[in-house]
Amino acid sequence: MCRAGAMRATPGAIWTRAGRDSAGRRSFTALAVLGLTACGPPMAALDPAGPQAERIAGLTYLMAALGVAVYVVVIGFLLYAAAHGSRRAVSAEGPATEHRLRVWVAGSVGLTVGVLLALLVLNFSTGRALGRFADTDAITIRVVGQQWWWEVEYMDPAPSRRLITANEIRVPVGRRIRLLTQSRDVIHSFWAPNVHGKIDVIPGYGATTYFQVDEPGVYYGRCAEFCGHQHAHMGFVLIAQPPEEFEAWYRGQLLPAPSPADSLAQLGQEVFLSRGCVMCHSVRGTPAGSRVGPDLTHLSSRRTLAAGTLPNSRGHLTAWILDPQTIKPGVLMPPNQLEPDELRALLAYLEGLR
Ligand code: CUA
Numbered sequence: 001m002c003r004a005g006a007m008r009a010t011p012g013a014i015w016t017r018a019g020r021d022s023a024g025r026r027s028f029t030a031l032a033v034l035g036l037t038a039c040g041p042p043m044a045a046l047d048p049a050g051p052q053a054e055r056i057a058g059l060t061y062l063m064a065a066l067g068v069a070v071y072v073v074v075i076g077f078l079l080y081a082a083a084h085g086s087r088r089a090v091s092a093e094g095p096a097t098e099h100r101l102r103v104w105v106a107g108s109v110g111l112t113v114g115v116l117l118a119l120l121v122l123n124f125s126t127g128r129a130l131g132r133f134a135d136t137d138a139i140t141i142r143v144v145g146q147q148w149w150w151e152v153e154y155m156d157p158a159p160s161r162r163l164i165t166a167n168e169i170r171v172p173v174g175r176r177i178r179l180l181t182q183s184r185d186v187i188h189s190f191w192a193p194n195v196h197g198k199i200d201v202i203p204g205y206g207a208t209t210y211f212q213v214d215e216p217g218v219y220y221g222r223c224a225e226f227c228g229h230q231h232a233h234m235g236f237v238l239i240a241q242p243p244e245e246f247e248a249w250y251r252g253q254l255l256p257a258p259s260p261a262d263s264l265a266q267l268g269q270e271v272f273l274s275r276g277c278v279m280c281h282s283v284r285g286t287p288a289g290s291r292v293g294p295d296l297t298h299l300s301s302r303r304t305l306a307a308g309t310l311p312n313s314r315g316h317l318t319a320w321i322l323d324p325q326t327i328k329p330g331v332l333m334p335p336n337q338l339e340p341d342e343l344r345a346l347l348a349y350l351e352g353l354r
């Protein structure tokens with residue numbers, strides 16, 4: 001069944017639902033009943049966490065209110081006509097009735113055009129307002145959509161502060177973010193409804209969008225354009241943190257992967273570098289440098305595996321390494337045949353990538 005509601009995960013528990021104040025939740029739920037929200041994971045367009053999403057939510061409420069008003073008026077006339085129409089039609093014919101009919105038809109056509117024009121103007125002005133959030137001081141993040149995950153690159157002007165990660169975007173609250181979106185294969189759509197609308201991610205056509213998150217929290221986003229077999233498993237996590245927490249995280253992510261802590265992890269690193277893993281993944285500080293799959297330098301600091309498909313736990317990681325095709329059929333990652341002690345060592349190594 002469709003789960004709808006104001007959902008915001010608290011840090012540390014992205015699968016938990018956490019609400020807003022009860023009044024906001026009530027009004028949101030009322031609209032959810034009208035089918036105005038997306039179903040599924042914790043993400044809600046009508047629970048804005050930044051100025052851009054607020055504009056979009058405002059437009060949604062206005063359009064919904066106008067739609068409801070039109071509906072009520074039409075149903076009112078329908079009921080009136082059902083109750084009185086046939087009697088009038090029989091009792092009053094002639095030029096007076098014809099004139100009145102003309103006035104009514106012209107009036108309703110005028111009203112319809114007026115409502116449509118109002119919607120057009122509202123839509124246009126919201127689009128213009130969203131375009132005015134451009135900011136030269138913004139943090140630039142490039143997100144590259146591909147089947148079926150997101151590469152995330154922090155494009156710091158200082159080359160030593162450039163950072164690549166995957167499927168998890170962290171931002172400081174209150175800072176403007178310049179989001180550059182690109183695709184490596186087919187058309188995707190980047191959608192983090194709590195912060196902005198859907199952004200088409202089209203091959204060969206980069207787009208720039210600005211957003212800002214004002215409320216710290218863990219938000220959820222996903223691909224919103226059908227892009228193949230695993231379109232439904234192309235999610236990401238968006239974490240907004242106080243600036244100092246973000247900076248601490250960022251500095252940690254800039255470091256190369258920690259050296260294996262013990263002999264088991266050391267063996268795991270050898271497995272990683274001698275088996276299929278190294279062909280597709282990067283771990284900074286080791287010879288693994290491919291960008292076919294997600295960068296794993298700080299894998300165990302992330303909340304999810306396989307682009308928001310699984311929580312990042314030992315059990316899920318084991319299942320994913322051994323047989324990704326069962327979890328996400330069609331994904332590029334092949335199954336891995338490992339001896340039990342190789343698998344244990346590889347898990348120890350990957351879990352040490354903090
Ligand atoms: Cu990518 Cu749907």
